[in-house]
Structure formats: C-alpha cells, structure tokens
Amino acid sequence: MAVLHPADPGMGVNPEPEFSASSEPTRSRLPSALGLLGNYLRSDRWLAQLIRFALVGGFSNIGYFLLFTACYGEGPQVANLIGSVVSTAIANELHRRLTFHAAERVGWLTAQIEGGGLALAGLAITSAALALLDVVAPGMGDIAEAIAVIVITAAVGTLRFLSLRLWVF
Structure with missing residues (x-):
C-alpha cells in the first residue's frame, strides 16, 4: 500500500x-x-512490589535452607537460628533496596530492627496459630494441616508485606 x-x-x-x-x-x-x-516490575506500584516481595521471600527461603543444611552438624537449633537470622537480614536488605526502593529513605539498621521485629512477630503469630490449630483440630490429617500451614503463612506474609510497605519503607 x-x-x-x-x-x-x-x-x-x-x-x-x-x-x-x-x-x-x-x-x-x-x-x-x-x-x-x-x-x-521495577515500578513502585503495589502489585510490582508484591511480586518483588514474593521473589525475595522465595530466594530468602532457599538461602535459609542452604544455611540450615550447611550448619546442621552443629545441631538443628543452631542451624535454625543461623539460617533464620542470616536469611532474615538479607531479606530485609533486599526489601529495602529492591522491593520498596527505600535505600535512600530508610537506613540499614532501621530496616534490620523494624523488619526483624516484624519477622519475629510473624513467627510468633504463625506458631500461635499452629498451636491453636493443634488444640482445635487435633485429628487433622497431613494434607489438611499442610493446607492450614500454607493459609496461615500466606496471611502472615500478607500482613508483613502491608506492614513493610505502609510502615517501615
């Protein structure tokens, strides 16, 4: 034409x-x-941040597993402590820099204290919910319990994302 x-x-x-x-x-x-x-995905829209949050969380879990496995010779409690502390610190820094683009606004120590506090609160909520589930539904099957763990973890993850987005970063 x-x-x-x-x-x-x-x-x-x-x-x-x-x-x-x-x-x-x-x-x-x-x-x-x-x-x-x-x-x-590099924008500051909430969905892009949520996707980056999930990716950082996934890589953090992989890092935790590798550290736990590497330190298991010291015993499971030591391995859990090292894996949790190191993977949480790295995840907090990645959230500060990548997920929420807050490296200029929020310092490293603030991110570690507030993000670490939220991680501890999430662990407490998850542990309490699982303990309550064990009391309320003691005969729950493996698959039902696994689904409950996924739902509880997703709810705590959502609360952590919202807290980090609205309060910390």
Whole structure:
C-alpha cells in the first residue's frame, strides 16, 4: 500500500510497503512486551512490589535452607537460628533496596530492627496459630494441616508485606 506524503517534493508516494514478507511481528513485539513488563516490575506500584516481595521471600527461603543444611552438624537449633537470622537480614536488605526502593529513605539498621521485629512477630503469630490449630483440630490429617500451614503463612506474609510497605519503607 502506498502512503502519500504531501510535504514530499517528489512524486508524493512512498514506494516501500507497510509490511514486507520477511517481517515477523511476533518477534518484534516480544522484546517490547518484555521491556514493558520489566519496566512495570521495577515500578513502585503495589502489585510490582508484591511480586518483588514474593521473589525475595522465595530466594530468602532457599538461602535459609542452604544455611540450615550447611550448619546442621552443629545441631538443628543452631542451624535454625543461623539460617533464620542470616536469611532474615538479607531479606530485609533486599526489601529495602529492591522491593520498596527505600535505600535512600530508610537506613540499614532501621530496616534490620523494624523488619526483624516484624519477622519475629510473624513467627510468633504463625506458631500461635499452629498451636491453636493443634488444640482445635487435633485429628487433622497431613494434607489438611499442610493446607492450614500454607493459609496461615500466606496471611502472615500478607500482613508483613502491608506492614513493610505502609510502615517501615
């Protein structure tokens, strides 16, 4: 299809077609779609922050597991303490820098104290909820208990995200 260009001093016709047979619209749109997704995920919108929060949490859990496994020779309580403290400190720093882009607004020590306090509160809430569940439904099966753990952990994670977003960072 020819396109007229009134300001063109020549014939006023663009001889190049709008689409050529060799153009691949799917491939050319993919990098721009990935770029838009990347820009969105780096934004300060709540959903982008939530996605980054979940990713940091997932990597933090992997780090905890690796530390726990590495330190298990010292005993499970020591391994749990080291894994929890180190993975929580790293997660707090990643949340400060990446999840909430707060490195300029919130200092490292403040993030560790407030984020660590929220982690302890989350641990207390989760432990209390599981203990209550054991009293209220003692004969609960393994699958039902696993689902309950997931629901409780998700609720505590949601409260932690909201607290970090609205109060700490």
